[in-house]
Amino acid sequence: MPRSKQPPATDSTSSSPDPRRLQMDDIARLAGVSTATVSRALNGSKLINEETRKRIVELARSLNYTVNVAARNLRIQENRTVAVVVPYDAKSRQHISDPFFLSIVGSIADALTDRGYDMLLSRVDAERLDLAAGWLDSGKAIGLILIGQWRHHDQLNEMAMRKLPLVVWGGEMPQQLYCSVGGDNQLGGALATRHLLQSGRRRVAFVGDAKLPEVWLRQQGYALALKEAGLKADPELELAAPFEPSAATEFLREFCALHQDFDAALCCSDVLALLMIQVLRAQGRRVPEDVAIVGYDDMPLAAYCDPPLTTVHQPVAEAGVQMVEALVAQMSGDRALSRTMPVYLYQRKSTLAGA
Amino acid sequence: MPRSKQPPATDSTSSSPDPRRLQMDDIARLAGVSTATVSRALNGSKLINEETRKRIVELARSLNYTVNVAARNLRIQENRTVAVVVPYDAKSRQHISDPFFLSIVGSIADALTDRGYDMLLSRVDAERLDLAAGWLDSGKAIGLILIGQWRHHDQLNEMAMRKLPLVVWGGEMPQQLYCSVGGDNQLGGALATRHLLQSGRRRVAFVGDAKLPEVWLRQQGYALALKEAGLKADPELELAAPFEPSAATEFLREFCALHQDFDAALCCSDVLALLMIQVLRAQGRRVPEDVAIVGYDDMPLAAYCDPPLTTVHQPVAEAGVQMVEALVAQMSGDRALSRTMPVYLYQRKSTLAGA
DNA sequence: ATGAAAGCGCTAACAC
DNA sequence: GTGTTAGCGCTTTCAT
Numbered sequence A, B: 001m002p003r004s005k006q007p008p009a010t011d012s013t014s015s016s017p018d019p020r021r022l023q024m025d026d027i028a029r030l031a032g033v034s035t036a037t038v039s040r041a042l043n044g045s046k047l048i049n050e051e052t053r054k055r056i057v058e059l060a061r062s063l064n065y066t067v068n069v070a071a072r073n074l075r076i077q078e079n080r081t082v083a084v085v086v087p088y089d090a091k092s093r094q095h096i097s098d099p100f101f102l103s104i105v106g107s108i109a110d111a112l113t114d115r116g117y118d119m120l121l122s123r124v125d126a127e128r129l130d131l132a133a134g135w136l137d138s139g140k141a142i143g144l145i146l147i148g149q150w151r152h153h154d155q156l157n158e159m160a161m162r163k164l165p166l167v168v169w170g171g172e173m174p175q176q177l178y179c180s181v182g183g184d185n186q187l188g189g190a191l192a193t194r195h196l197l198q199s200g201r202r203r204v205a206f207v208g209d210a211k212l213p214e215v216w217l218r219q220q221g222y223a224l225a226l227k228e229a230g231l232k233a234d235p236e237l238e239l240a241a242p243f244e245p246s247a248a249t250e251f252l253r254e255f256c257a258l259h260q261d262f263d264a265a266l267c268c269s270d271v272l273a274l275l276m277i278q279v280l281r282a283q284g285r286r287v288p289e290d291v292a293i294v295g296y297d298d299m300p301l302a303a304y305c306d307p308p309l310t311t312v313h314q315p316v317a318e319a320g321v322q323m324v325e326a327l328v329a330q331m332s333g334d335r336a337l338s339r340t341m342p343v344y345l346y347q348r349k350s351t352l353a354g355a
Numbered sequence C: 001a002t003g004a005a006a007g008c009g010c011t012a013a014c015a016c
Numbered sequence D: 001g002t003g004t005t006a007g008c009g010c011t012t013t014c015a016t
Helices: A024-031 A035-042 A050-062 A069-076 A099-114 A129-137 A153-161 A185-198 A213-228 A245-258 A270-282 A316-331 B024-031 B035-042 B050-062 B069-076 B099-114 B129-137 B153-161 B185-198 B213-228 B245-258 B270-282 B316-331
Strands: A081-088 A118-125 A143-147 A166-169 A179-183 A204-207 A264-267 A292-297 A310-313 A339-341 A344-346 B081-088 B118-125 B143-147 B166-169 B179-183 B204-207 B264-267 B292-297 B310-313 B339-341 B344-346
Touching: A024 A035, A024 A050, A035 A050, A069 B069, A081 A099, A081 A129, A099 A118, A099 A143, A099 A316, A099 B099, A099 B118, A118 A129, A118 B099, A129 A143, A129 A153, A143 A316, A153 A166, A166 A316, A179 A185, A179 A316, A185 A204, A185 A213, A185 A264, A185 A292, A185 A310, A185 A344, A204 A213, A204 A245, A245 A270, A264 A270, A270 A292, A316 A339, B024 B035, B024 B050, B035 B050, B081 B099, B081 B129, B099 B118, B099 B143, B099 B316, B118 B129, B129 B143, B129 B153, B143 B316, B153 B166, B166 B316, B179 B185, B179 B316, B185 B204, B185 B213, B185 B264, B185 B292, B185 B310, B185 B344, B204 B213, B204 B245, B245 B270, B264 B270, B270 B292, B316 B339
Parallel strands: A081 A118, A081 A143, A143 A166, A166 A179, A179 A339, A204 A264, A264 A292, A292 A310, B081 B118, B081 B143, B143 B166, B166 B179, B179 B339, B204 B264, B264 B292, B292 B310
Antiparallel strands: A118 B118, A310 A344, B310 B344
């Protein structure tokens, strides 16, 4: 038998540090009613005397009482917690850190708060996105938001087949079963590439790992724009660099040493773009005179870099709202369609000078 | 009476979309044992037959069963959830967005995950920090981490008097009752100011709202460094600018228009520093030639700005670990002392040129 | 080594 | 309008 309920904290021993948390019983006793009445009062039931209700609510507040949510959830079989999961690269021990992901998290936090949901934030090994479902399975959360697809489209599809309420930030891939929300990556890739071509560049490098759906889509846009201009993509100019800064730097250094002939680059994050600029300069090439650089994301500081970065602006503020909306739809049993939001190219100095 | 337990989901109707979540009962029945045995097996009790344990664990896993945490918590009176709260300015509707705060959140997320805690993330009106205690009162969380003190030192002290397990990111103030963790703000202010003075600057402006404890401490360091150099602080050169970018820009514009004579500025965030540079340039002053600028925080991109920013590096990665450690100490009943971590000045181009 | 049963704190159907 | 009571899913004491 579990230890019996402790006697109401006696004040005889002045040093009792954590008086047993107040519970409904106590309020009931103090108010001279039953717990049922207290419950009704606190939940604004309408079959209760207005006077008693006021009295009880008042008392509860003055005593700083609030209901035990675990118990309430258990009884009422409800829960308003959404798990937000940021994948990280377990191998490189790279943690939640990309400023863009962090902004998305902030945006989601706002949207969830606005709709009265609680947000559980965690990270998960990018190779095992399916583990994120643990939040749902354990009953801790009733909905799941994943920041990024990484390489595991397949795991996400499986989760969708289990009918889990799931929204993923990322690109919409053909025949995808889960609900994704993201910027229009193909458009972003195309806008950036067209801009480079129109300003006279001809050898445009593409930097990003196309195994990631978002990057793959951007690459499609890049290829499309090249084709429109009557050029064909040169596989030599495609660099599958990771996003993690220090690893990326290695890739970029080698790539730039090997390829002296490109006159522009589309980098799949602003951080990559900045690193690229650094590497190019170290090798004596000027940006934008010798090489024009376009970034991706439009982080808050992109406008203040040296040079200010031309970049594809992602709709961060909108992202949270859209993801939460899609999730809520699923949680109420509707099927939520994936959403692709428009993106815009912000032209700044990193692509300014003529060739 | 609550609706009685539903019959185990029959598969006769093939379209039952959400079969009632599996529970311990089901596993017990399928394994031909009692729920008590299942519970023991799953919790690795040692008074259970190794064979049965294996069999049950296996079965549970194959069925994707996991315990209902609300029920478990209720029974066991335990909870491993920590609430992390980011204050925001309700008036300006400025949400969770400062890149520095977001990094701190990431750092805390990592530290909590490493120690097996769940993290509930939310924001709260900066004027009502005390509302954050709701997480504790409602039993949803057992510990509270607040990012920043804002103006409400007093509310925090009250929470501490209630003996709530609480850790605040921020500066350690005299006679403070709560546990804070933060960089050494006074040192940061002093390092930055000394550096400016040593490179020949004489009229050093201070930009930041000293009503915030962290800023106040930096200002103390600033004043100290001036005094060491035999100079006295000129109140005219102190600007109580808010952190929010658009409001800040207004303040900076007016300040710079009014004061043409300062040759250096210590700005209390990197974002403020960048805005300051922009405003100065718009008014025809060069950085660093005419005005040297020091930022604060050392955001990931500070090294890539134009010009690369001299700034005070805050120990972000260490921050999460320290805060969680202090919180855990409190949760196990110990008194946790506030911690002040060293900070370092990173010298870059924004202060480079001679006067 | 296992099962029966009580009860964590709360809500709601039912009786009055 | 209010009290009585059963039970949400789980853990653990006690009995076997």
